[in-house]
Amino acid sequence: MAPEHHKKHILVAPLDWGLGHTTRCIPVIYELLKQGARVTAAGNRVQLRLLEKEFSQIDFQYLEGYNVHYTAKRSRFVINLAQQAPAILEAIRNENRWLRDIVREYSIDGVISDNRFGLYHAGIPTVFITHQLKIRNPLGRMMETLSRRINYRWIGRFSRCWIPDYPEAPGLAGALSHPAVMPAIPCAYIGPLSRMQLLPGAVAKEMVLILLSGPEPQRSLFEKIVCEQLPSCKAGTVLVRGLPNGGGPPLAVPGSTVVYDHLPAQKLNQLMCDAAYIICRSGYSSVMDLQAVGARPILVPTPGQTEQEYLAELLGSQHHAVICSQEQFNMEVLLGEAKYRNCILPHRNGGSVLEQAVEGFLNECKPG
Numbered sequence: 001m002a003p004e005h006h007k008k009h010i011l012v013a014p015l016d017w018g019l020g021h022t023t024r025c026i027p028v029i030y031e032l033l034k035q036g037a038r039v040t041a042a043g044n045r046v047q048l049r050l051l052e053k054e055f056s057q058i059d060f061q062y063l064e065g066y067n068v069h070y071t072a073k074r075s076r077f078v079i080n081l082a083q084q085a086p087a088i089l090e091a092i093r094n095e096n097r098w099l100r101d102i103v104r105e106y107s108i109d110g111v112i113s114d115n116r117f118g119l120y121h122a123g124i125p126t127v128f129i130t131h132q133l134k135i136r137n138p139l140g141r142m143m144e145t146l147s148r149r150i151n152y153r154w155i156g157r158f159s160r161c162w163i164p165d166y167p168e169a170p171g172l173a174g175a176l177s178h179p180a181v182m183p184a185i186p187c188a189y190i191g192p193l194s195r196m197q198l199l200p201g202a203v204a205k206e207m208v209l210i211l212l213s214g215p216e217p218q219r220s221l222f223e224k225i226v227c228e229q230l231p232s233c234k235a236g237t238v239l240v241r242g243l244p245n246g247g248g249p250p251l252a253v254p255g256s257t258v259v260y261d262h263l264p265a266q267k268l269n270q271l272m273c274d275a276a277y278i279i280c281r282s283g284y285s286s287v288m289d290l291q292a293v294g295a296r297p298i299l300v301p302t303p304g305q306t307e308q309e310y311l312a313e314l315l316g317s318q319h320h321a322v323i324c325s326q327e328q329f330n331m332e333v334l335l336g337e338a339k340y341r342n343c344i345l346p347h348r349n350g351g352s353v354l355e356q357a358v359e360g361f362l363n364e365c366k367p368g
Contacts, residue, residue, distance in 0.1 A: 007036065007037065007367070008036075008109040008110065008362055008365045008367050009037070009040065009106065009108050009109045009110075009367075010032055010037045010038070010039050010040070010108070010109065010110045010111070010112060010362075010365070011039075011040050011041075011061075011099075011102065011103075011108045011110070011111045011112070011119075012028060012029055012032070012039060012040070012041050012042070012111075012112045012114075013041070013042040013043060013063060013111070013112070013113050013116050013119055014043060014047065014113075014116070015065070015066065015114055015115040015116050016043060016044050016046075016065030016066060016067070017066065017068055017115075018213055018214045018215060018283065019046070019047070019050060019213065019242075019244065019285075020283050020284065020286065021114045021115055021285065022043060022047045022051065022114075023050070023194075023195055023285055023289075024114065024164060024193040024194065024285045024288065025041075025112075025114050025193075026051075026054055026195040026265070027193050027194065027195060027354065028112060028129075028358070029041065029051075029054075029055060029058065031354055031355060031358045032112075032358060032362075033057065033058070034355075035358055035359060035362055036362075037362060038058075038059075039055075039058040039059070040058065040059040040060065040061055040108070041055070041058055041059070041060055042060070042061040042062070042063040042102075043062075043063055043065070044062070044063065044064060044065040045062070046244055046245060047065075048060050048062065049244060053264060054195075054265065061102065063095060063098060064091065064094070064095075065091070066087075066088050066091045067087075067091070068088065068215070069215065069216070091118070092116075092117045092154075093118065094118070095116060095118035095119060096118035096119070096120070099111065099119050099120075099121055100121070103121055103123070108124065109124060109125075109365040109367055110124055110125045110127075110361060110362070110364070111124065111125075111126040111127065112126075112127045112129065112162075112361075113126065113127065113128050114129040114130075115128075115129065115130050115132075117154040117155075117157075120157035120158050124366075125159045125160075125361060125364045125365050126158045126159050126160075127158060127159065127160055127161070127162055127361060128155050128158040128160075128161050128162070129161075129162045129164060130155070130161065130162075130163065131163060131164050131165055131172075131173045131176060131284050132151075132176050132177070132284075132307060133148075133151070133152075133176065133177060133178075133179045133182065133183065134148060134176050134177075134179040135147040135148060135151055135307075136176070136306035136307055136309075136310050148181070152184070155183045155185065156183060156184055156185055158185060159185065159186075159364070160186045160187070160361075161185055161186070161187045162187075162188055162190045162357060163177050163187060163188065163189045163190065164177075164190055164191065164192055164193040164284075164288065165177040165178075165189055165191070165192060166191060166192070166348075167189035171189075172192055172284070172287055172288065172291060173284055173314075174310070174311070174314045175310075176284075176307065176310065177189075188353075188357050189353070190353050190354045191350030191351065191353040192288040192291060192292070192350055193285075193288060193354070194285075194289045194291070194292040195265050195269075195289075196265075196268075196269050196272060196289045196292040196293050197292055197293070198273065198294055198347045199269065199270065199273045199293075205274050205275070205276060206235050206236065206276050207235060207236045207237070207238060207271075207274060207275050207276055208233060208235050208237045208238070208275065208276065208277050208278075208279065208335065209237075209238050209240070209271050209274075209275035209277070209278045209279070210226055210237065210239045210240065210278075210279045210280070211240050211242065211278060211279070211281075211286070212226070212239070212240065212241050212280075212281075213242040213280065213281050213283065213286065214242070214281055214283065214302050218302050218303060218326075221326070222281075222300065222326055222329075223241065223251075225326065225329055226239070226279075226331070227239075227251055227253055229329075229330070229331040229332070230253050230257055231254050232332045233254075233256075233257075233331055233332065233335065235256075235276065235335070236256050236257075236258075237253075237254075237256060237257040237258070238257070238258045238259075238260070238275075239251075239253065239258070239259045239260070240261075240262065240263055240268065240271075241260065241261050241262070243261040243262055244261070244262040245262075246261045246262070247261075248261055269293070272289065272290075272293045272295060273293050275295070275296075276296065277296050277298055277335060277338050277339075278290060278297050278298065279297075279298045279300065279331070279334075280297065280298075280299065280300070281299070281300060281301065281302055281308060282299040282300070282301045282308040282309075282312040282321075282323070283302070283305075283307075283308055283311075284307070284311060287311055287315070287345075290321075290345050291345045291346070291347060291348060292347065293347065294344060294346055294347035295344070295345055296338060296342070296343060296344050296345075297315070297320070297321040297322070297343070298322045298323075298324070298334050298335070298338055299312040299315065299316070299321045299322070299323045299324075300312075300323075300324055300325070300326050300329055301323075301325070301326075302326075303325070303326050315345065319341070319343050320343055320344065320345040320346075321345060322334055322337050322338045322341060322343055
């Protein structure tokens, strides 16, 4: 049994680029609660709404996100992000000032930040969660090296780094999480983080599950492509639009398609276990969820997101997924390929690594 930690107060704050960073913090929060910690979660309104549905026993604080917006044109992806760099840096400075105030006002004893660079603090232990130690850069190796140095400089301000992957390469994230050079601070591989699980007795049915996710406008662009092709899909289809706030325009879909704006974790978990095939993005949080249920995935990376393109290529080369670009997406052809190739991302038990990591972190935190 884990030792009593006298209700040490831990702040958990995920990045707001999509909801993947938020959902993968859910098992971390559960483990903190299991080990007797008091938890406050911080995020924007969309993130907090999702976490409020999952947890009634924790506190919440509003924290403005980085508010990165994406372009519809793949060729402008890097330029678009570069133009937003000053605003991102200002957001990082603002969240660091916010953290100093919150730590003082609410007696925070430790911080777990999922990819929020400004949530470091000299007076208390802070953890930085990331799977992306190596940042893929389309401008070449020199820019990748520069990106790594900048990334590690920010990570180095934290007490330790948790990597949600297996310690042995290639793991799930390949070179992204297993670089040749590691950060200078203590690093620990804590295993994949997913709120999904393989349900006992689950048997895949002849149903196709389509999970839309990620930032606009690419979410809507992919949704349009999918809906145009749904009439050619002979199997029953469930489409989850990735809109936790609802409010999306009505969709013209065949009668064999069931549409949800968003689903609670338990219902989504059941559908992922029931699906014969799952069509979704290749973001790392999605990949961790797919492995948790032993899915047969068809991966369509967000155009221009080099991380997603790399993960799709990696899983495709391992025969764990059928992959396709958004520009060449053809649902009928891909489902035929998936049936012929029978690519599976097999379930794997992550063990108790997260439990041990949380226990060590809480032992380091001193109650205020």
